[in-house]
Amino acid sequence: MKITDITKIIDPTLLLKATMQSFSSNAIEDILAKLPITPEPDYRFNSKNPVETWKEGKLHWYPVGADRGNAGRIKLAGSPENPIGERIINAMEALIELACQKAMILTPNAPLPKSPRDAVRHYFGLPSLDQLPLDAKLMKGNRPTKEVTEIAERIKIALRQEGKGKDYTITVEDDGIGQTASRMHETLLSLGCSDKPDKPYLIGMFGQGGSSAFAASVYSWFLSRRSAELPDHKGGGVGWTFVRQIMPVGRRDVYWAYLAAGPDGQVPRLPESAADAVGFNRGTKIGHIGYKFATSNQAYGLYSSLNHLLFNPILPYYIVTRKDKESGKDKPDLMTGNAYRLTKLKREKKDLEKKFDNVSV
């Protein structure tokens, strides 16, 4: 009933590589053309009996959150930066959760951090980032600024523009806890099923922030691999799927769906050896293709808008929105929020007041 072994259909290493390099709708459609997928009008999802129209040996477009009426909740985001902010926060939480789970293995009865900032102080030794420019103490023998760049390496956001229609693509990659293939449908592709509300050291709680990015994208791709440091990674493989909007023929109620391998909603599982071959060790990688920015200023202004939106983020991260003029290589910017930037200016005793000397009133 389930395509448990997609490797018989497509080389998993090639599939992983091609997915990680998919930055345009054309690239996604090239991959889709090679896969056995039931055309969407032939699979009518029935939550009471998802097997009803399921075709053996095929992948199916399965509603996100197993909810055929998911459009209302997915379309919640206002401006296009908001879903990117949600994804970045999820990535920070994935890093904290990994650190917390590892600590719990070593000391099962240790008290849990009381807040996200408490967790960051405890597991990463970082103060509130806005205090960092004033904090001269060494961290793990490093200058705080060096330590910050090392932590920031673990969350990378990139903006690209590729393909015939010059699609914008946003990728969000973290080196956090990751999810097993068998749980991706209950986590990354669920709706309203957060696993965070009982954890005071995390931020999320509604189970829908990340999904708001689907509404801003033509396609999305997902790869996730549970950290090998946790016992539940065993046999977890690497989860892989694509997400897109479905417009049912003759109906007005669109919905968002992902490629599922079985009628229980599980995504295809690729072997961990394929991930090893492409250097994907753990965490989650997400691509949002055909991202709907209103203008190129809005797209390339992400450095400013995200520093404003995540004013004093709990963890630093990197963003790539530009290339180095000489080498043509990506030029990543360290993101620490405007609160950090303001403290730094204050420490350097730079005048923050704007002067309008040449303006005659």
Ligand SMILES: Nc1ncnc2c1ncn2[C@@H]1O[C@H](COP(=O)(O)OP(=O)(O)OP(=O)(O)O)[C@@H](O)[C@H]1O
């Ligand atoms: N980067 C990630 N790594 C691992 N798991 C993730 C990641 N992002 C999301 N998840 C999983 O997917 C679920 C849904 O994420 P989503 O952002 O939609 O909701 P949430 O973070 O739980 O709550 P909120 O709606 O308040 O953001 C999370 O509860 C978590 O289990």
Ligand SMILES: [Mg+2]
């Ligand atoms: Mg979230």
